[in-house]
Amino acid sequence: MRVIWPVSAFATSSDEIVLVQALITLAAFLVTLGVLVSFHEYGHFLAARLCGVKVLRFALGFGKPLFTYRAHNGTEWVIAPIPLGGYVKLLDARDSQQSINASERPQSFDGKPLWQRSLIVAAGPFANFFLAVMLFALIYVSGVPQLPARLQAPPEHSVAAKLGVVVGDQVIGWKYLSDDRSGNPVIGEFDVVPSWNALRWLLLDALSGEEGFALEIESSTGSRLVKRFDRADLPHIRPESDPFQALGVIPQVTPPAEWSELKLSPLYAVAFAAQRVYLVTKVSGRLMMGLFTGKTTLKQLGGPLSIADMAGKSAQVGWQPFVAFLALMSISIGLLNLAPLPMLDGGQLLYDAWELVAGKRISVSMQEKLQKVGFLLLISLSLLALFNDLQRYLSP
Incomplete structure (x- = not known):
């Protein structure tokens, strides 16, 4: 059964309807970012713990922390006010800001074998793909028109x-x-x-x-x-x-x-959802590559305003469209983070591929230079996406 949010039941004037819709959009946007980012970072966190790497901080959002909790194992759990991402900080001797004593050295990220380091990096994007499968499966189990x-x-x-x-x-x-x-x-x-x-x-x-x-x-x-x-x-x-x-x-x-x-049984729903995620990932990956071949225009890039708008609209239609939107966004985040750009997981995996082929790691100084280039690229793409959003929603 599709549930429609009865906006008219809460609002008696056009201004109140607009206010309720704006609140729904804001809430849906925050839920979207919270769920997708936390699941992505938890993928890194879980893989790191399974590989014996100490996690110093698990952060959702950027900026000055609003909430901090220190667990008994030393991990800081942080919620920050800017909900546009998150990060997992690992114990790493290559980080000049960290001082590691001899007893902690076995728990350092840089001391682990290549396959474990690559697994930890790849676990974030693949957590997003796993989440997409589970969300689609939930829809198919409940029954969808x-x-x-x-x-x-x-x-x-x-x-x-x-x-x-x-x-x-x-x-x-x-x-x-x-x-x-x-x-x-x-x-x-x-x-x-x-x-x-x-x-x-x-x-x-x-x-x-x-x-x-x-x-x-x-x-x-x-x-x-x-x-x-x-x-x-x-x-x-x-x-x-x-x-x-x-x-x-x-x-x-x-x-x-x-x-x-x-409407499928749980087992068939998971299998059917996995096929759908694979298909959507293939298509989305090709369209993303189209940005470099000219088949896809940069004007199609969407930023936070587009995400908020789609989240709000899907949430107002019903829970199933909103969950489907979350699944598609989770696939997009997984794909984006696998892009071979510095500062993204795909960039780190590219470093690992170099190490596998060349037999040695990229130097810290070279990584720092590449990180700066990657930061400029990401900022440029983010500004372009925001500019596209403003053109879509603010232009007459």
Whole structure:
């Protein structure tokens, strides 16, 4: 059952409605950052403890601490006022600000073997992927309404129109084409397509990966046929165009009474969620790479205002859309932190890869120089994302 937040029950004027919506947006934004950042940092924390590394501080937020608790093992748990990130500070002899005595040396991060150091670094992003799987699984266990993959009339000159797709056709099967030679028969079993949402991500995967596919379609008369979309005919993803319009595979508006419900057992829900996270991660990774190839425009970067707006809107619709939003954001954070940039987890993993190949670590002085470059890059991207936000929400 979808729960709609009854804003009208709490507000009697337009000003009060705006105030309630603003409070919901703020609360949803803080919950989003709190959950995603804490889970990411806890991944680092848990891996460090399992590898025998002493954790000096676990911090959520930046700035002067609002709350500090020192555990019996010496770890400081800190909450700070700027909720745009967090960090885990480890015992590390390479840190010039730390003085380590001989008894603590076995618990130092820099004294651990390469595989343990890499595991600790990678645990943060992978904690985000794990969280996304659990959040999606929660939705599937509770039961979620599914828009059928029934298509509207494709735009003229689109790929689907040329293949004879008509209004009312419903996609019931999907198959990637390993044989790209046009005209060859499509053989083998099709994967079931339970909903438009599932089909949408499959289409994005094929378009971003430039891979042909075939659709098994059931017409409004009940007959079944196969439509082959060859790689050479697929539209390219471009910042200025909608690939779904060019492809011509667009969902038909369907009354809620005709929607189905996807409700799975816990085990199947986790397996189905893992497949969905893998697919979303692939597509998101390709779109992120598109920033460097020109397939994705920098204008699509979103900052804290975009996150707050999407969090607030999803929370006002219901708990399931908000949880789905959290899952997608968790995937984004995991991917972003795996980017090979200094100051991100991916940058540290790149240092580890160098050490594995070269047989020696990058010097502390070189890391400090690279950290400065990475800091400037991240600040530049953050400012660009904020500028995009201001253009979206403050421009007339």
